[in-house]
Amino acid sequence: MDKKENSKLSRRNLLKVIAAGGAAATVGVSGCTQQQQGTTTKYACPYCDKEFESQSKLKTHIQEDHPQEISDIKKSGVITWEPEKCASCSRCLMACSAYHDGSISYKISRILWEDDDYIGQFEFRRPLLCQQCDSPECFYACPIEGAMYIDEETGARCIDEEKCTGCGECVEACPFEPTRVLMKADGDAAIKCDLCSDREGGPVCVEVCDRNALTYVTSEEREGGT
Amino acid sequence: MDGYVGKILKVNLDNGTTSEIDTSNYVPDYIGGVGIAYRLVWENMDEDLTEFDPGNPLVFMTGPCSGTSLPSTGRTEISGLAPEGYPEPWVANSGFGGDFAAKLKYAGYDGVIIVGKAEEPVYLLISEDGVEVKDATHLWGLGTLKAQELLARNHSDDMGAALIGPAGENKVRWATVQARTENAAGQGGYGAVMGSKNLKAVVTIPGDTEITVADPEAVIEESKKISEELATPNQLEGELETEESQWTTRHQSCGFSACTGGFAGCLPVYYSNVPRKFTGSGTVSGVKYCVGNCGPWLYNGDWGDTNTALEVNKLCDDLSLNHWEAFAGLNWFLCNAYNEGELNELMGEELDMNEDAPHVYPDTTANVGFSKEFAVKFLRKIAHREGEDADILAEGTPRAAEEMGLEEIAKETHKHGYGPHWDGRYLHFIHYPVWVVSALAWAVQPRDPFNQQHGYPERLPSFVEEWAGDTNIMGTETLPYDTVVDLAAEVYGTENALTGWKNTELGYKDKEIPEIWHENRQLMKGSVPACDRQFPLIIDPREDDNIGDYEAELRMFNAVVGTDWSLEEMYEACEKIWNVYRSCHVLQGRTREQDETVIDYFKQPSDWPDEPQELDPDKFRDLLENYYEERGWDKENGWPTRDKLEELGLSDVADKLEEKGKLP
Numbered sequence: 054m055d056k057k058e059n060s061k062l063s064r065r066n067l068l069k070v071i072a073a074g075g076a077a078a079t080v081g082v083s084g085c086t087q088q089q090q091g092t093t094t095k096y097a098c099p100y101c102d103k104e105f106e107s108q109s110k111l112k113t114h115i116q117e118d119h120p121q122e123i124s125d126i127k128k129s130g131v132i133t134w135e136p137e138k139c140a141s142c143s144r145c146l147m148a149c150s151a152y153h154d155g156s157i158s159y160k161i162s163r164i165l166w167e168d169d170d171y172i173g174q175f176e177f178r179r180p181l182l183c184q185q186c187d188s189p190e191c192f193y194a195c196p197i198e199g200a201m202y203i204d205e206e207t208g209a210r211c212i213d214e215e216k217c218t219g220c221g222e223c224v225e226a227c228p229f230e231p232t233r234v235l236m237k238a239d240g241d242a243a244i245k246c247d248l249c250s251d252r253e254g255g256p257v258c259v260e261v262c263d264r265n266a267l268t269y270v271t272s273e274e275r276e277g278g279t
Numbered sequence: 280m281d282g283y284v285g286k287i288l289k290v291n292l293d294n295g296t297t298s299e300i301d302t303s304n305y306v307p308d309y310i311g312g313v314g315i316a317y318r319l320v321w322e323n324m325d326e327d328l329t330e331f332d333p334g335n336p337l338v339f340m341t342g343p344c345s346g347t348s349l350p351s352t353g354r355t356e357i358s359g360l361a362p363e364g365y366p367e368p369w370v371a372n373s374g375f376g377g378d379f380a381a382k383l384k385y386a387g388y389d390g391v392i393i394v395g396k397a398e399e400p401v402y403l404l405i406s407e408d409g410v411e412v413k414d415a416t417h418l419w420g421l422g423t424l425k426a427q428e429l430l431a432r433n434h435s436d437d438m439g440a441a442l443i444g445p446a447g448e449n450k451v452r453w454a455t456v457q458a459r460t461e462n463a464a465g466q467g468g469y470g471a472v473m474g475s476k477n478l479k480a481v482v483t484i485p486g487d488t489e490i491t492v493a494d495p496e497a498v499i500e501e502s503k504k505i506s507e508e509l510a511t512p513n514q515l516e517g518e519l520e521t522e523e524s525q526w527t528t529r530h531q532s533c534g535f536s537a538c539t540g541g542f543a544g545c546l547p548v549y550y551s552n553v554p555r556k557f558t559g560s561g562t563v564s565g566v567k568y569c570v571g572n573c574g575p576w577l578y579n580g581d582w583g584d585t586n587t588a589l590e591v592n593k594l595c596d597d598l599s600l601n602h603w604e605a606f607a608g609l610n611w612f613l614c615n616a617y618n619e620g621e622l623n624e625l626m627g628e629e630l631d632m633n634e635d636a637p638h639v640y641p642d643t644t645a646n647v648g649f650s651k652e653f654a655v656k657f658l659r660k661i662a663h664r665e666g667e668d669a670d671i672l673a674e675g676t677p678r679a680a681e682e683m684g685l686e687e688i689a690k691e692t693h694k695h696g697y698g699p700h701w702d703g704r705y706l707h708f709i710h711y712p713v714w715v716v717s718a719l720a721w722a723v724q725p726r727d728p729f730n731q732q733h734g735y736p737e738r739l740p741s742f743v744e745e746w747a748g749d750t751n752i753m754g755t756e757t758l759p760y761d762t763v764v765d766l767a768a769e770v771y772g773t774e775n776a777l778t779g780w781k782n783t784e785l786g787y788k789d790k791e792i793p794e795i796w797h798e799n800r801q802l803m804k805g806s807v808p809a810c811d812r813q814f815p816l817i818i819d820p821r822e823d824d825n826i827g828d829y830e831a832e833l834r835m836f837n838a839v840v841g842t843d844w845s846l847e848e849m850y851e852a853c854e855k856i857w858n859v860y861r862s863c864h865v866l867q868g869r870t871r872e873q874d875e876t877v878i879d880y881f882k883q884p885s886d887w888p889d890e891p892q893e894l895d896p897d898k899f900r901d902l903l904e905n906y907y908e909e910r911g912w913d914k915e916n917g918w919p920t921r922d923k924l925e926e927l928g929l930s931d932v933a934d935k936l937e938e939k940g941k942l943p
Contacts, residue, residue, distance in 0.1 A: 142353075142538065142539060142540060143378070143381075143539050143540070144348035144350075144502060144539070144540045145348075147346070147347055147348035147539070147540060148348040148498075148499050148502060150489070151347070151348060151492055151495040151498050151499055152495060152496075152499060154489070155491060155492060155495045156489035156490055156491040156492060157346060157347050157348070157489060157490040157491075157492060158385055158487070158488065158489040158490065159385060159437075159485060160385070160485075160486075160487050160489075161489060166437075168436040168437045238487045257499055260499070260503055261348055261499060261502045261503050261506075263503070263506040263507060263510060
């Protein structure tokens, strides 16, 4: 099937959203702390024909009438950034692309770089990190089975570049501005922070930051609210 | 080859044409940075070329590690004939940190060489979409801060830019090339070369170019390991200090001017929104670092007034004037001239200068005694060459002194055109025999040599307990002199690397060895590239054997490029580069005679703390001969020989020198 024909809110996709969303089983609620993009306009129940005016009503309905459909998605670990410790040297993103791609460029790093303002009254040049949302919109948006997955250990919301077709749904779905899910220059696949889940020693950016401006908070620590 | 992006851009401003040079023609032999830059200058110069000829090749080079996560590698190295050089514009170099190098590579170029002269003011715009020579009439006359603001508005906030202000435009011989608010190539006067080409700025827009690295895991590992070695323990721990005062927010971090791949050891202080009191209205923000702090030497020595120091610092950056010459060169010359009764009036004002100055560091109360208001006027007028006095001083100290008939006074402070730097006089208080090696470095190099050789005069002595106290400025433990002598023997390969302080007879013995060792290292650092100030890894009391990780730069190079060079092989490459560099100077007329002119400079009475206080000319000439011999150069003229050049694969260089009658 042509991936482009897949509506972001196709029934199949929405099913995945609701099923995976757990306690926050509503469309468009990521559980993240920063601003959200606009939510969808449809609050139709994926398990029956009912429709609802608000997310909370849909959520209540699913919890009451379709409890068997809800399962938990693992909470992810996350990398946090403390501006007061950051020297804006950008080695975090350089190490990121060195590890993932064997070559270095701002454009292929899973960490974005923001130049606030080239010159003038600016605060920082700074890294912008994936928040590994509790309710990962990128993951839900992905129409290809297995192209996005949740890492069992770290909980990272990951892209399997082999399976990814580069449709860009996840890029658009990211609620952050600018999006933390990037398209590769050749358009073959999307890339995003995977918390270096396969790397012994954990996230490479955290490891190379000698000012300790970056901290890796594990899913367990995050779960515990620390 | 990994690490390089493959092309060097050549631009001819005479007709706006561009071409590309394969980086692979030069690597890995010339490493990158200054190594390639010197070779490109050599290939594009002849003996008649002068600094303001359109043909003077202005080279901006990155190195293989630029734009990677390795510490302090975000450096760009500039070379070409240097207007600040004296009596000849000796080919020199000056570099700057920040992110320009990374952004040039991400745009697809390892370097840029610019020849020719545009008819009207232009700037160069480099991107993956092409290279354009663009009209810069609207930018001409603007300070570097405003000009960058306009360029960023026209292009993008993620651009890289290297540019000049009024001082560069007006060909002030001590004009800098500036990048962002903080980074500048200071010495050499390369800002004046840009001005002479009507070139306001080089702007680069990062694209999709990636820098491949041969061994990513090693790059990551070394990024971490070397950073830890470079930083002192107190720099690695804890949060950055943030201090709020009435006007300034201080971060012990520069926030936006750090080298790409920077690290915790580099801790300039950032000030934001400091109200201007002497230089205009509004506020100014930025970093002061090293000599950028030293405005008080120019005016009234009020070191407590950091706001004014920042203001004056930023004024220099905006004008593209070199802090070093302003605060630690020309100012001392003027003060000496005043105190010898040769100068009473300047720029229409009667002078009332400090009669005690100049003193040497660490007496920071030393200053030449200008009022703050006059200091600002002095800098502005020079940058604009406004009035006869300013026009003369814009020529740099030795040429101004000629015009004023004060050559002898200028000789007290300047050599080869440059002010004092780690030679034991004025600024830096160092012991015998450290300054003997300084003298040798000054003799054979085209500019003040310690921009790339801090290791010997600054860092090595800082580990000597008798000289530095219990802990040195880095907060590191110190060791007894005898222990450091032994360690130096091991590192440098001669037992006399630091001998002479106790047995003065040994002060000149074998001192060419540490000098050559540091020359190799300056080329390695200038080419890889890495920050000389931050790579003091010679002695390290934190290590069991007290010896620092002085192969760090080599490992960085190998990890990125994929070579498996030994230190010896690296030094062979450095020797080749050094011979090309020297050959440039020989072509420009350098002989042993010029090298020996440093003898007078080092013979002056000084405030050196121990005996002997003056250079012994005979012993020094012997040392110089030993140096030439060790280098394989002719002793009569100090010229590289055909044998040496051919041994290094430089027979083309030997041929050209022979053709010009400059081969011994």
